[in-house]
Amino acid sequence: MPGETTTGGTCRTNDPEGASLGNGYRVLKTPSLNKGLGFTSAERETMGLKGLLPPATLTLEAQVELTVQEMRRKSTPLEKYVFLQSLQDVHSTLYYAVLSRHTYEVMPFVYTPVVGEACQKFSQIYRHTPQGLYLSLQDRGQLRSILDNWPVDDIRAIVFTDGERILGLGDQGIDGMGIPIGKLALYTACAGVHPSHCLPVTLDVGTNNQAKLDDPYYIGLKHRRLTGPEYDAFVGEFMEAAVDKYGESVMLQFEDFGNNNAFRLLHHWQEKVCCFNDDIQGTAAVALAGILASTALTGIRVETHRFLFMGAGEAGAGIAELIAYAIKVETGKTIEECRKQIFMVDSKGLVCLSRLEGLQHHKRDFAHDVEHVPDLLSAVKAIKPTALIGVSTLAKSFNETIIREMSAMNKRPVIFALSNPTSKAECTPEEAYKWSNGMAVFASGSPFEPVEFNGKTYIPGQGNNAYIFPGIGLAAVACGATRITDLDMYIAAKALADAVPEDRLEASCIYPHLENIREVSLKVAVAVAANKYATGQASVLPKPTDLESYVRSVMYEPGY
Template sequence: MARITGSDSSPRVAAELCDPLINRGTGFSADDRRTRQLEGLLPPRVESLVEQAARVLSNLRDQHNPLDKYSYLSALRDENETLFYHVVLDNLEEMLPIIYTPTVGEACTQWSRIYERPRGLYISAFAHRGRVAEVLENWPRPQASVIVVTDGGRILGLGDLGANGMGIPIGKLSLYTACAGIAPEICLPIALDVGTDNASLRNDPLYLGERQARLTGAPYDEFIEEFVSAVQTVFPETILQFEDFNNASAFRLLDRYSNTLCCFNDDVQGTGAMGLAGLYSAGRITGQGLAEQRILFVGAGEANLGFARTVVAAMQHEGLSAAQSKARCLFMDSRGLVVTSRTDLPAWKSVFAQDRAHTTDTRTVIEDFAPTAIIGASGVGARFDEDMLSAMARINHRPIVFALSNPTSKAECTAEQAFAWTQGRVVFASGSPFPPVTYETQTYSPGQGNNFYVFPGVGLGLLLAGATQVSDEMFLAAAHALADCVSAADLEQGRLFPPAAGMRDVAVAVAAAVADVAHAQGYATRQPEQDLCAAAASYMYVPHYS
């Protein structure tokens, strides 16, 4: 039997229910339902945002698998962004580990399986070369003030995930909105699909990316150049954040473009500012200033090298020479101590090479170098063992231990291990969250040392100033602002970073500090506000139904 249709058989789409920026679902009033022709398309009851949020939280908390929670919240964001951000903002401590680290790592490994709806832009180095600007113009929003872009080359500590890395830009931009109040409609996530050398992905029948070997050399650089030029043409006033590129590309691209457009690499500069703030906080506990620290960096990728670059710059501001500052930063990578006799060091590592005997034994390095702090960003789970941390505790009354690798499976040690192996004397932070630790009679709640304390506020500050460039001094200012947000009560709990619930206050402080530097250095295009903190707070998007 033929289907009976009217004169026009194409279905009418209720745009208000399809666009997550304007959809209110059961929150549409009775008048709205009549005027927008939504009557009958929704259940009769009109709910407030608070009532809708209660349902979301109930359903979310019924889920026990973190990836299921991630998928549930992703579906909510794709349906109703106002409700999504209302729920996230009112429950930041609970939501951040779900929408970003550590759960986003698992989401990226499963991206091609859990994919449901388009979000952001996928730009292929194979299908779109020569037409990148045309693809950018397909973005349906009129503005993109903040772009987070990845090529999937080094997703967290998980390596090359190709197009599956899209979860990272989406997650980062969710934090821009939740933590710094940057409106979701001006945020654009981009995955540059340059292929992947991950054979398991290329052979996966469900993989959604290009089944090509990863582009390298001149063809890769030419594609990136086309992309950057297209961004400057289509979105000339955007902030471009490079995210989770592999080491070789990350440093090269940062050096190439940092003086020509408003861009930064969060893995390098954001990690540096976050880590420096953590050291400032740790120094308030140990009684040692930054210039007194001797830091052993375990892992010599973007995170730790960015950390060390920032520390060296800060030490120089405190009066040490460049040579003295670098001498206080010693590196170990997967092949052992980073020393001048090694011939396998790329340029970005060799600047930190010291004139020492080579060894692969971390315990020997600890005994010889006598570090006050050991910083792990190695991407190797359980890299810090009891022998190493016990040695740190013998050398220092209050040893500083940062286990920053993400996701949780890649953490160099757990919080519980760090406290147990140092007799409860450790000053600890980790990249992934850990539950509170009780050692003897004292309970500690070490905070998560994560870049979400830095990059959202940096982006807000750049927008506030209309900055044309991002400088290293902005990240030094961000580190000081973040450290100043840590209270004495936080330190007493073993927390080196503020509670997540106060993330928007942190973003205001960081934004004001960054905007102030932008004006002082001549990178601002907007008139300076008399009260930068008030201006940053007033700029923030608040999720509500108008």
């Protein structure tokens, strides 16, 4: 029940009425303690559970199977999302067991693509059970004391958003809380970060979404977004409160902040606390991993590619910057030289030097001395890229003409349509394979089914951030990381690329199967943790003799 948990073997209760309830009833109402019909006869006797449950006993595996069957009977994706979230509210061990045993099937209903619809309707489906903290402008000056209201003191990973840029759906205000909740569920399901160590947070600074402001049932503050120094001070108060409460190794993940704030906040805080921005750095690492893995199919190494981006927002700039960093590591060139292999198209055409004065700061490093052209097709013809990366949220912008042009220039064109949700994808895998005569090396941001073309089965790789951020989180928690750097992201990308098995490459897939995500996350975590020890940015000392065994030992496995 709200306000009650078990931490360090003791139970902290904030609800005075709860103290009068029978111990067994309290256990059944505490998600982290509840086993449902999994309690043994002896446990029912000693814990005061007799009569509160039917007499049958079910194993966790049987409960998982029944739960998955019930989920499959739900008629819409959103109903499946709500069902799973309701399960998390009452029986968290079973919830994480379902996610861990059926990750590939369940992930779309926990995170993308369904979480987008869930955020749009979050106020309508809000279930009145605390799954994280909502910190609003009304709480300024009190954020540190409010953190004490969360019942668990040992928090090691926080995902937080201000809801301004939720996926490709724009400003969702406080309804963006679905993103931190979903991301941290994947920390546990995909990497074994213990759920009690995770805290979702939404910073409610208002919203500019008029539909939300007009909605009588919207659960957030009903005024326009705060901006400027006051906004920065509010975010800063939260960051400092979190470090003060949980220590300098608490990992703080920025999630779905708007372009105007995302880069600026990351650059301000990344040298001060253990933080990263998943939209900028996590997306970049998973995309870079796909590029590195694609070498096995194209024969083109990252340092010899010519990249063209459709979209120049925070995701595109983040990917471009990490690719430039990877080229720098591989070649020893200056970062300025490495950026010259990377071009961008935004709403006004090719980003170039003649447009420098009017460009946002994150685009300026990729404004090269080339002639301006007004659209993507003209840019493809002018730049002659070997890799085309879509982060525009403009559905169908990779049309037949574009992909055929890419195929005429390249034996195996790299085509990444990374925009989420599915409705925003630049093209489908079926279109990419058909228009390239089966030669495209394709990746998407959302999941797609395998494609049959000319007698061959193609498995479209999903450039899912879940390949990266859970492993980063596991590494940070395991070694007590005090910083997260670009080098960590490059190392994580290399570890992911190295984890792609041969049978996946034979099907033109450049990512591992999500069914193996926990082992993939372990490999990513071990590589990143090794770098933290090598660079003196680990606080769990001394370094374990067998780092992989140690990291594996801290991974949470749902069970009774």
